[in-house]
Amino acid sequence: MDFLKAITAREAREIIGAFPIEINTEIVGIEDVQGRVLARDLVSKSAIPSFTRSLVDGYAVKAKDTQGAKETTPAFLNLKGEIRIGEEAHSALFDGEAIYVATGSMVPGGCDAIVMQEYARLATDAVEITRAVYQGENICYEGEDIAYGGIILKKGRKVTAFDRGVLAAIGAAEVEVNKAPQVALISSGDEIVSVDEIVPLGKVRDINRYTVSGLLRDAGAYAHFLGLSRDNIPDITEKLLSASNHSMILISGGSSKGERDFITTSIEKLGGTILFHGINIKPGKPAIFGQLFGKPIFGLPGHPGSCAMVTVRFVLPLVKRFQGEEYGNEIVIPARMTTNVPSTYGIEEYIRVTLKKDEDNRYCAQPIFSKSAVISPLAQADGYVVVSEGVEGIEKDETVEVYLFA
Amino acid sequence: MDFLKAITAREAREIIGAFPIEINTEIVGIEDVQGRVLARDLVSKSAIPSFTRSLVDGYAVKAKDTQGAKETTPAFLNLKGEIRIGEEAHSALFDGEAIYVATGSMVPGGCDAIVMQEYARLATDAVEITRAVYQGENICYEGEDIAYGGIILKKGRKVTAFDRGVLAAIGAAEVEVNKAPQVALISSGDEIVSVDEIVPLGKVRDINRYTVSGLLRDAGAYAHFLGLSRDNIPDITEKLLSASNHSMILISGGSSKGERDFITTSIEKLGGTILFHGINIKPGKPAIFGQLFGKPIFGLPGHPGSCAMVTVRFVLPLVKRFQGEEYGNEIVIPARMTTNVPSTYGIEEYIRVTLKKDEDNRYCAQPIFSKSAVISPLAQADGYVVVSEGVEGIEKDETVEVYLFA
Numbered sequence: 001m002d003f004l005k006a007i008t009a010r011e012a013r014e015i016i017g018a019f020p021i022e023i024n025t026e027i028v029g030i031e032d033v034q035g036r037v038l039a040r041d042l043v044s045k046s047a048i049p050s051f052t053r054s055l056v057d058g059y060a061v062k063a064k065d066t067q068g069a070k071e072t073t074p075a076f077l078n079l080k081g082e083i084r085i086g087e088e089a090h091s092a093l094f095d096g097e098a099i100y101v102a103t104g105s106m107v108p109g110g111c112d113a114i115v116m117q118e119y120a121r122l123a124t125d126a127v128e129i130t131r132a133v134y135q136g137e138n139i140c141y142e143g144e145d146i147a148y149g150g151i152i153l154k155k156g157r158k159v160t161a162f163d164r165g166v167l168a169a170i171g172a173a174e175v176e177v178n179k180a181p182q183v184a185l186i187s188s189g190d191e192i193v194s195v196d197e198i199v200p201l202g203k204v205r206d207i208n209r210y211t212v213s214g215l216l217r218d219a220g221a222y223a224h225f226l227g228l229s230r231d232n233i234p235d236i237t238e239k240l241l242s243a244s245n246h247s248m249i250l251i252s253g254g255s256s257k258g259e260r261d262f263i264t265t266s267i268e269k270l271g272g273t274i275l276f277h278g279i280n281i282k283p284g285k286p287a288i289f290g291q292l293f294g295k296p297i298f299g300l301p302g303h304p305g306s307c308a309m310v311t312v313r314f315v316l317p318l319v320k321r322f323q324g325e326e327y328g329n330e331i332v333i334p335a336r337m338t339t340n341v342p343s344t345y346g347i348e349e350y351i352r353v354t355l356k357k358d359e360d361n362r363y364c365a366q367p368i369f370s371k372s373a374v375i376s377p378l379a380q381a382d383g384y385v386v387v388s389e390g391v392e393g394i395e396k397d398e399t400v401e402v403y404l405f406a
Numbered sequence: 407m408d409f410l411k412a413i414t415a416r417e418a419r420e421i422i423g424a425f426p427i428e429i430n431t432e433i434v435g436i437e438d439v440q441g442r443v444l445a446r447d448l449v450s451k452s453a454i455p456s457f458t459r460s461l462v463d464g465y466a467v468k469a470k471d472t473q474g475a476k477e478t479t480p481a482f483l484n485l486k487g488e489i490r491i492g493e494e495a496h497s498a499l500f501d502g503e504a505i506y507v508a509t510g511s512m513v514p515g516g517c518d519a520i521v522m523q524e525y526a527r528l529a530t531d532a533v534e535i536t537r538a539v540y541q542g543e544n545i546c547y548e549g550e551d552i553a554y555g556g557i558i559l560k561k562g563r564k565v566t567a568f569d570r571g572v573l574a575a576i577g578a579a580e581v582e583v584n585k586a587p588q589v590a591l592i593s594s595g596d597e598i599v600s601v602d603e604i605v606p607l608g609k610v611r612d613i614n615r616y617t618v619s620g621l622l623r624d625a626g627a628y629a630h631f632l633g634l635s636r637d638n639i640p641d642i643t644e645k646l647l648s649a650s651n652h653s654m655i656l657i658s659g660g661s662s663k664g665e666r667d668f669i670t671t672s673i674e675k676l677g678g679t680i681l682f683h684g685i686n687i688k689p690g691k692p693a694i695f696g697q698l699f700g701k702p703i704f705g706l707p708g709h710p711g712s713c714a715m716v717t718v719r720f721v722l723p724l725v726k727r728f729q730g731e732e733y734g735n736e737i738v739i740p741a742r743m744t745t746n747v748p749s750t751y752g753i754e755e756y757i758r759v760t761l762k763k764d765e766d767n768r769y770c771a772q773p774i775f776s777k778s779a780v781i782s783p784l785a786q787a788d789g790y791v792v793v794s795e796g797v798e799g800i801e802k803d804e805t806v807e808v809y810l811f812a
Contacts, residue, residue: 030601034623053779057662057663085595085596085608085637085661085662086596086598087608102662102663102665103661103662103709104597104610104779105608117663140780145780152782160620161617161620161621162620162781162785164617164620165620166781166782166785167601168601168616169613169710169781170611172601173601189510190490190491191511195573195578195579199577200494202457203492204510205575205576207574207575208571210436211570211571211574212567214566214567214571217567218567231491256511257508257509302510304571304575308567331761331810333737334768373461373510374551375568375571376551376552378571379559379566379569381568382737406566
């Protein structure tokens, strides 16, 4: 590879970010909606709760009727029956009256506060209130949870467990979400054998298949492994052809220049184009990006460490874009670097770190120095720090932002 | 409920933590292992890589033969063929020799460094080296990724995408993991209707079913919804009986004292025991915990906000224990509280917050004040802050630790 042609990380992000993709939607049931991305703003067609409810077991009253009420000088109110939970409140409350309500019961018209049971004594047809309540006390008003007509959950939001609760509250048994991309995954390399095979000397097992598909699934995409390809143009071409119906194609491998040339040649032979070959990042420099069958295709580096980082930094943002996911508010952990970390000017570096707490209960980031050919340091890392291309390393005790892996 | 009987959050954690449970294991394929918890320490039965490899395209040499080599005064080495990627290296290297290797190729015996192609010029049967290399340069040694016989991944670890890569590297096509708990989930309440039903006045949709099952799934458990129960002992008893084969039982609802009494009575009628009823927490005070059919059972508060927080704080740790998951190193975000937050001495409070960055790029936590009967603030929250029972509130600008929800 001609490294002079390598582009900056920002240029790579711009090229990938400008790649035209189509977002399709589908309807899913509330059971299956978690982790999916909303295709449109969700508006409530009703107020939730749809009626004013009691928050406690006790007596629905007019707050003014309890003014000055104390243990020694209680207020006496006429007891006018009970509104049971789940029932519609047919009675209305007039001055000097109280109605028994349970937690969650509908509040009768005319009532503006609930006296907790603990502050009431029951007498025949009457109730003694031993503590004053303020207007609105122990009441959840109609629409207090979710207002009628308001946007509750925004388009582009990835649905959480709590969001499902909100969907249930408004009766959204089915929801329109963006389709998750179907990603084709191919491993290439004459040295690669499958995980369940005996490994002859000189060969290694296919690691990238499992890290990349795992990362894709965590991000909400479907990963389809299409097999191992040998290092030759006919075999690569055949595998790429079988990926033509997928949303995106990833082919990992091509550690040596010869192998990478097979990949770029195969893409071009099939009518695709190479948009860049080489990014000034570390690890991950030999990454390839292009277009094939109108779909985005990545040639991921063969080294497991490089392959994983290119996936995290460049493939997953495209997965998010396919899903229409908005992703501004990523949580990063501020941490103090425990040691000097050298880096090269002009290269965007990704430093894998573990997070520990120091004596002052502050996070510190311990860098894991390792070669890009190994996988185990990634399993040990909690996250990574980006050293931008305009910076020559990080100094000990400098505060950095740690992007979490999980 | 007699609130005098409510126990502290710590007592509740101790009672739940002491509940005897059985951890069972099963074998899963590497395809399905992500998110599962390892049942035993994983030891590598081989060194990875299993042979010393080249990290670059170039020439395998003895480092000493390149000493002093420069563009102007290159070292001349005899070229002794090539070791192709995936092939076993049969040749050994002697003084004054070089062998061509590709990235990932096995390194020949006798070689202790690789000269990158860029620093070599090919002549007839010889190669001119224009830059000196140090011992070990551009080499990944046998066992450098994973040593033979070492513990690679520890028992109790939840398998990540990168861990899958490690498993692939050592050829662990099948792995022993702890079985995930099968959790029975029942919603109770005369006021509750299913999400797809028309909601009559006075009734509300079942929210807890979706938030709780969503949280359970995020934690790796299987959630089985066994249906809606009316507020009477025969109906609750019948639903509880249908849960007898599950690992754990959750019944949400019982907002009012009368309803909670139905739940505790039903548990006791079926031969179970109530271990506590009421925790001094907010929200979530009316939580129930006990034993039924030898399994742990939770009576979760009916209010959606309370139900969700009791699940997060008390149910999920038990789910982790069922899975044998070690969970020391939870990541919390230090943040500055944007406003005073009052809280009650003697009660452990959970303050839902959103996280924002301030002008100095530090996190600040904005509390969401809301009633426990509502669900939408939970969907807005990024996490929560614990105000322990011995503390009376948090002051503006105090640094707090935010537990993330997602």
